[in-house]
Amino acid sequence: MENYNPQKIEEKWRKIWEAKKVFQADLKEAKNPYYNLMMFPYPSAEGLHVGNVYAFTGSDIHGRFRRHQGFDVFEPIGFDAFGIHSENFAIKKGIHPKILVKKNVDNFRHQLKNLGCLFDWGHEVNTTDPKYYKWTQWLFLQLYKAGLACRKKAPVDWCPSCKTVLADEQVINGKCERCDSQVIQKETEQWFLKITNYAEKLLKNLEHLSEGALGSKIKITPEMAKAGIDWSEKTKFSQKNWIGKSEGALIKFKIKKEPYEEKKGSSEIEVFTTRPDTLFGCTYLVLAPEHPVIKEFKTKILNLKNVEKYIEETRKESETDRLNEEKEKVGVELKGIKVINPVNQREIPVWIADYVLVHYGTGAVMAVPCHDQRDFDFAKAYNLPMIEVISSYQKEPLPKKVSQVVSNGTFEKAYEGDGVLINSGRFDGMNSKEAQEKIVEWLNKKDQSAKKSVCYKLRDWLISRQRYWGAPIPMIYCEKCGWQPVPEKDLPVLLPYTKNFRPKGTGVSPLDSIESFVKAKCPKCKGNAKRETDVCDTFMDSSWYFIRYPSTNFNNKAFDNEITKKWLPVDMYIGGHEHAVLHLMYSRFITMALKDMGLIDFEEPFKKFRAHGLLTKEGAKMSKSKGNVVNPDDYYKKFGTDTLRTYLMFLGPFEQGGDWQDLGINGVKRFLEKIWLLSGEIKNKSGGENDILLNQTIKKVTEDLENLRYNTAISALMILVNHLSENKDQLTVKSFKTLLLLLSPFAPHLTEELWQKINYPGAKLSAYLSGNSIHSRPWPEYNPKLIKEKTATLIIQVNGKIRDKIEVNVNISKEEAEALAISREKVKNWVAGKEIKKVIFVPEKLINIVI
RNA sequence: GCCCUCGUGGCGGAAUUGGAAUACGCGUAUGGCUUAGGACCAUAUGUCGAAAGACUUGUGGGUUCGAGUCCCACCGAGGGCACCA
Numbered sequence: 001m002e003n004y005n006p007q008k009i010e011e012k013w014r015k016i017w018e019a020k021k022v023f024q025a026d027l028k029e030a031k032n033p034y035y036n037l038m039m040f041p042y043p044s045a046e047g048l049h050v051g052n053v054y055a056f057t058g059s060d061i062h063g064r065f066r067r068h069q070g071f072d073v074f075e076p077i078g079f080d081a082f083g084i085h086s087e088n089f090a091i092k093k094g095i096h097p098k099i100l101v102k103k104n105v106d107n108f109r110h111q112l113k114n115l116g117c118l119f120d121w122g123h124e125v126n127t128t129d130p131k132y133y134k135w136t137q138w139l140f141l142q143l144y145k146a147g148l149a150c151r152k153k154a155p156v157d158w159c160p161s162c163k164t165v166l167a168d169e170q171v172i173n174g175k176c177e178r179c180d181s182q183v184i185q186k187e188t189e190q191w192f193l194k195i196t197n198y199a200e201k202l203l204k205n206l207e208h209l210s211e212g213a214l215g216s217k218i219k220i221t222p223e224m225a226k227a228g229i230d231w232s233e234k235t236k237f238s239q240k241n242w243i244g245k246s247e248g249a250l251i252k253f254k255i256k257k258e259p260y261e262e263k264k265g266s267s268e269i270e271v272f273t274t275r276p277d278t279l280f281g282c283t284y285l286v287l288a289p290e291h292p293v294i295k296e297f298k299t300k301i302l303n304l305k306n307v308e309k310y311i312e313e314t315r316k317e318s319e320t321d322r323l324n325e326e327k328e329k330v331g332v333e334l335k336g337i338k339v340i341n342p343v344n345q346r347e348i349p350v351w352i353a354d355y356v357l358v359h360y361g362t363g364a365v366m367a368v369p370c371h372d373q374r375d376f377d378f379a380k381a382y383n384l385p386m387i388e389v390i391s392s393y394q395k396e397p398l399p400k401k402v403s404q405v406v407s408n409g410t411f412e413k414a415y416e417g418d419g420v421l422i423n424s425g426r427f428d429g430m431n432s433k434e435a436q437e438k439i440v441e442w443l444n445k446k447d448q449s450a451k452k453s454v455c456y457k458l459r460d461w462l463i464s465r466q467r468y469w470g471a472p473i474p475m476i477y478c479e480k481c482g483w484q485p486v487p488e489k490d491l492p493v494l495l496p497y498t499k500n501f502r503p504k505g506t507g508v509s510p511l512d513s514i515e516s517f518v519k520a521k522c523p524k525c526k527g528n529a530k531r532e533t534d535v536c537d538t539f540m541d542s543s544w545y546f547i548r549y550p551s552t553n554f555n556n557k558a559f560d561n562e563i564t565k566k567w568l569p570v571d572m573y574i575g576g577h578e579h580a581v582l583h584l585m586y587s588r589f590i591t592m593a594l595k596d597m598g599l600i601d602f603e604e605p606f607k608k609f610r611a612h613g614l615l616t617k618e619g620a621k622m623s624k625s626k627g628n629v630v631n632p633d634d635y636y637k638k639f640g641t642d643t644l645r646t647y648l649m650f651l652g653p654f655e656q657g658g659d660w661q662d663l664g665i666n667g668v669k670r671f672l673e674k675i676w677l678l679s680g681e682i683k684n685k686s687g688g689e690n691d692i693l694l695n696q697t698i699k700k701v702t703e704d705l706e707n708l709r710y711n712t713a714i715s716a717l718m719i720l721v722n723h724l725s726e727n728k729d730q731l732t733v734k735s736f737k738t739l740l741l742l743l744s745p746f747a748p749h750l751t752e753e754l755w756q757k758i759n760y761p762g763a764k765l766s767a768y769l770s771g772n773s774i775h776s777r778p779w780p781e782y783n784p785k786l787i788k789e790k791t792a793t794l795i796i797q798v799n800g801k802i803r804d805k806i807e808v809n810v811n812i813s814k815e816e817a818e819a820l821a822i823s824r825e826k827v828k829n830w831v832a833g834k835e836i837k838k839v840i841f842v843p844e845k846l847i848n849i850v851i
Numbered sequence: 852g853c854c855c856u857c858g859u860g861g862c863g864g865a866a867u868u869g870g871a872a873u874a875c876g877c878g879u880a881u882g883g884c885u886u887a888g889g890a891c892c893a894u895a896u897g898u899c900g901a902a903a904g905a906c907u908u909g910u911g912g913g914u915u916c917g918a919g920u921c922c923c924a925c926c927g928a929g930g931g932c933a934c935c936a
Contacts, residue, residue, distance in 0.1 A: 173933090234931085237855065241932055248936080273936060286936090329934085355934045365936045373852095374934055457935055580931090619862090650876070652864065659863055666889095667876045712865070715875035722875090795871050800917040802871065840916050845870050850916045 004676035006640025010749040012765075014113065022770040023075070023118040027550055027563055030072035035567050036063035036118075037546055037606070039575030039583070040125070042080040043104035045089050048111040050622070050630040050648075050660070051576075055612050057645045058654045058710065059574040060117040064745035065705045066572075067118070068779035074567060075118040076549040078125030079105050082133070083538030084162055084178050087469035091502055097469045098497065101128060111633070116641045116748050123552045127541035133471035134492035135548065135558035136541055139590070140474055141485050146597055148194045149463075151483060155290065155358070156462055158186040163503035164466045165190055167537060168459045169242075169582050185315070188507065191473055191534070192460040195589045199456040202588055203243045205229050205604055206236045214569055215602030231609040232655065238580035244457025248274035249440045251366065252449045253285060253339035255297075256347060265296050269339055269350070272361030272455050277435035278368040280424040281389035282341055284349045286331065286365050286378070288358035289314045294334065302336040307352065314354045329355055329378040342449040343439065344425065353378065361455050369414065376414040390419040390432055461586065463537040466509045468501040470535030478522035478529035487523050493531070509533040543586040546570055546605060547594075559600075570606045577611035584609070610708060613657025615648075630660050642747035643669050649710035649746060658711075671718055672750055675743070678725055679736065679754045688732030692789055693723050698782035701742045710746070717743055733758065738780045748775060795846035796821045798830040814841040821847050 017023060025033070038059040041052050060075065067073045081101045090097035105126060112119065125132055143149040156165045161181035165188065170177040195202075205213055207228045209220050228236065252268040269285060287293065289311045294301075301307055310332045331353030338347045355374060356365055369379035369386040379386055418432040427435050443450035464473065472493045474486035486493055496517045501510050511517055511533040522529035544558075550567045551559040569591075575583075584606075591605040614621075617628045635644045647668040651658025688694065697720045704713035720739060724731045737758065744751040755774035756763065770776060788810065794817060796804040804826040808817065818839050821827055831851055838850040 234855080238931065241854080244932085244935065246935070271936080275936080353934095355936095357935070360935045367936090372936070374936080377934095455935075457932095577930095650863090656857095661863065661877070664863065664877050670891095671876085711863095712875085715865075718875055793871080797870085797917075800870095800915090805871075838916060840870090842870055846917090848870085848916055 004673050004750070006642055006672075006749065007637075009753045010116070010641050013749045013752050014116065016765065016768060017773075018121075020768065020770045022773050022775065023073075024120050024122060025072040025074045027074065027567065030074075030566070032071045033567050034063075034066050034071035034073045035546075035550075035570045035572075036060075036066065036073050036075045037549075037570045037573045038075075038077070039573075039579065040078045040080050040542070040545060041108065042083065042085055043101065043108040044085070045093070045100070045104055046624075046629075047104075047107055048632055050632045051615055053115060053632045053644070054615050054648050055574060055576065056112075056115055056117055057648055058612055058708065059572075060115070061645075061649065061705070061710060061745040062572055062574065062708065063118050064748065064775065065779070067775060068741070068745070068777065070778065073118060074123075074550065075120060076123045076125070077112060077117070077119045077121075078545060078549070079108065079127065080538065080542050080545070081105060081126055081128045082470050082536075082541050084164070084465070084467060084469070085538075087467060087501070088162070088178065090469070096497075096499070097501065114636055114641060116645065123549050125545050125548055125552060127471075127538070127545065128469075130492045130494055131555065132545075132548065133495075133541065136471045136536060136544070137474040137486070137491050137493060138488060138558055139544055140536065140540070141488060141491075142597060142599070143193060143593060144475075144485050146593065148197065148593055149191060150194065151189055151191055153187065153189045154192075155185050155187050156190055157183040159183050160505075162467075163505040165462060165464060167462045167539070169461075169585075186507070190462050190464040191475075191532075192462050193540075193589070195461045195586070196456060196458055198589050198592050199243055199245070199458045200454075201592055201603070202458075202585065203240060203245055205588075206231075206240055209604075213602065213604045214607055215565070215600075217565065218569075218602075218607065229604055229609075230607065232577065232611040235577055235580045235584065235609060235611050238577070239585055242458060242581040242585065246274050246455045246457075248272060248453060248455065249276045249436075249450050250362065250453040251276065251279065251342065251443070253341065253348075253366070254449075255293075256338040256340060266293060269293055269364055270362045271364045271366045272453060273366055275368070275371065275432075275436070276439050276450065277421060277427075277432040278371045278389055279341070279343045279366070279439055280421075280427070281368040281370050281387045282348065282366040283369060283379070283385045283387060284351055284367045285339055286356050286367050286375075287334075287350065287352045288356040288363040289352050289354055290358040291352070291363045293364075294352065297334075297337055300336045301334050303332070303334075307332050307334060310352065329353060329374065329381055331355075331378065331382070333382075342443055342447070349384075351378075351382075359459060360457065371414055371416055373414045373416065387423055388415075389421060389423050390415060390417075391422045461537075461589070463540055464534040465537055466507060466534055467503055468495075468498070468510045468535070470538060471495065471541065472511065472535050473532045475532040476520045476523060476529045477532065478525060478527060480527060481522055481524040481529075484523045484529070490523075495535070509535060511535070539582055539586050542583050543590040544594075546573075546587070547591075547600070564600060568600070569602045569604055571608065573606040573609045574612060575609075580611075610655060613652065613655055615651070615657055616659045618661055619659060635665065639665060639669055640749070642750045643672055646672065646714060646746045650714045652711055654708045654710050668714075671714075671721065672747060674721055674725060675739070676750065676754070678721065678731065679757065681728065682731055682733055682736055682758075683728065684732040686732065686734070688730065688734035688736075688738075690783075690786055691730055691735055692786055693720060694730075694735050694738060695782040695786040698738065698742065698780050699787055702779070702782075705745065713742075714746065740774060741777060741780050744774050792844040794821075794844075796824065796827055797846055797848040798827065799850055800848060803827055803830055810844050812843075814839070814847075817841055817847050818849075821849065 038056055063073045063075045086101050087097050090100045093100060127133060140149060157171045158165050159176040159181055161179045162176055166176060166183060171183050174183060175181060176183055204210060209225045209229055211220060214220060250270050250272055252270050254268050298304060331351045334350045334352060337350045339350055341348055367375040369375045370388045371390055421427045421430045421432060421435050427439060440450045440452055472495055474491060474493045476484045476486060478484055496514050498514055500513060504510060518531050518533060520529050520531040547559050547564060550563045554560045587605050592603045594600045595603045617630055620628060622629045647665045650668055697716050700716040701713045724735060740751045740755050752774050790810060791807050792810050793805050794808045795802055804824050806820060822831060831849060834851040836849055836851055840848040
């Protein structure tokens, strides 16, 4: 028999599979559609990262498993090639992104074809292709028409290195997600998508799936509804945190005015609070420096110079400095302005301070120094009054987190827990939880100065980028008619070629200098107008690509209704957890919006999502600077794709990741070689189906694949192979073919080669039919009667310590087992002369004699 | 600061409802085969001990006939959120 030569057989099979279209699902005729998706890569210049290979292999194994189970699996792939990451690299290299990206994509495609995945190349998507981004622009127009895209002026995060604004989600600890530079605040007008309209829905489906969330095709059972969407818990948790729902109340504080000015301007300042029960302890208000009331009442502020100076200083500060908790709380009083606390009509001062954020709640807070640590610090610094209104003293035991320390009648720390109300008029003695409801009710009835409310941390999605390498936002500005959408018939708005693609840093896109691009006719009045020159955030491209995949052959629409209904939502999505609040949340938002427009019938894009773990190299994180990045090319050239795939999956639990060790791959190489050699030693043509280990292995591998526990599935297969090579009498055609089938998702080439040799010996390759492929065979089933051995090793314990073991029939009774156990010499030594108090018997496992 | 996840041999990692801790693999050692091997085969491989046996899943306690698994406290690592009112 020839040696195992992966290089030879792998290339051969890939060519055959492609030529015979073995893995292409018939999207129109498929009876049992299963959409298996993986996060499409962005084609970086370094080529495919081993992390990509890891993710794609794990996802592909799932797709192959489902294929064996009789599903028509659609497994597409594409390229997320627009965006700052690609552009920054092009700038660094001094090559135009259009040229560089094409080169990278070609290289990626070549590498991806070596991975042995089920990819359907007939449905490749490339976000930089006008045939694709035409529909990204179309999507923007639909959102605009639905009132979900709007232009607004707001303080936004600006990356001075990338020279563009960023979405809230792209700022990590005050730094740019892409280049790690400190971001600064800028006040400009930008395009936003109103994701906040969907805050509640985005949150709700995580906890409880609503009816129809997965479309008309998938019925939601009460269990599914109760569990919430079937996603990795970690990812759901991150999204919940990001959405950040708080329940509380809005409370209006009347601004005190002289009789002659009573009708002028705003009459109140509204605050949001989660603790309306502490309202009697509110001794001042604090506004964000950007709060509009400040400008409005400019003339009333007695210390206007100080106030303006403070606002100016705040603006210069970076967001990170501003949000630094260590920083002392600093602020200025708005002298001359007083508001009335609605619960007791007390006149209280108004301050401004930078720790209050303008974009959360109402941009104003009520300060209760005794029961909020920030207010406490601030009040202490400026000597503001404090009133204790919640007493931690209760009849019941004190709650655990009592931080209140009273010394000489003054607090050293705010008490933020629940308790009983004091100093609160008619509410004295009431429990704080109850008072939260009652105080709001009372104020609402009295003069409507309070109402229940909900706040979210989630902010609208800023999608404008002052960059070149993206899909142009399809809008036109006309002096007369204002902002006008580009008519759909004029799409795509092509990204023009320019040599000067570098970001200018002036706050406008490089497209702004291309006169032929900027000049446009107003779609409404046909007069001269100016085109929007910003491009879309790259996350907009990827927010809907999974809808495009099945419809790539429709050039006249973004997606075909029939095909979409048949294939979506995605059955299984696998990717990195790092996109929890970026791509994964944007995609959910876009899907919900499309559903509300009546364009699709599901609101959740991904029925199931699993995040894969992270790969490390010999215990350390892989990074270019450390030079310890594993290059997959080296390994599949040396060991073959099958060995690389199987080794990656053997490293550890797929959802937790694993540690790559160069020497470790040898173990998997030996394992596959062993199988290759074993195939030449099959002597028994019949039998095998009754082997207990074989049936156990089928059960184990099937369950493990279902739960993405690939590492233990491989280990079970290794045990089977070891067993067969040690017990050649059990090495039958049946047992070996079952082994090949169980292994085929991991090592598709090797198993196909051996399968063909065994089933069609001497057949010519030209006679190969896709139906004869091992990958088209049904998944093996086990006989439940044959997974149990007839005898078992019974552990004999004395007082819980193992003293002996005996081989017994699995049906042995407790009495028999006990008699057997105490008759054993070893056991006698331990129990002799002692009274047996109790005997615990676990059938097939153990017997424990307690003395 | 708050929340989440996780601590098992020299290493990656196994361990159904609490029931043989260390499966599988790497590495290592010894022997075989070989001109040679970083190839292959066999055996061994948690610690202490000559052995019987004792000890061992981050540390300390608890529940239990029995705890890696459940409960409490602490220590350590990783991740998320972070002045969100």
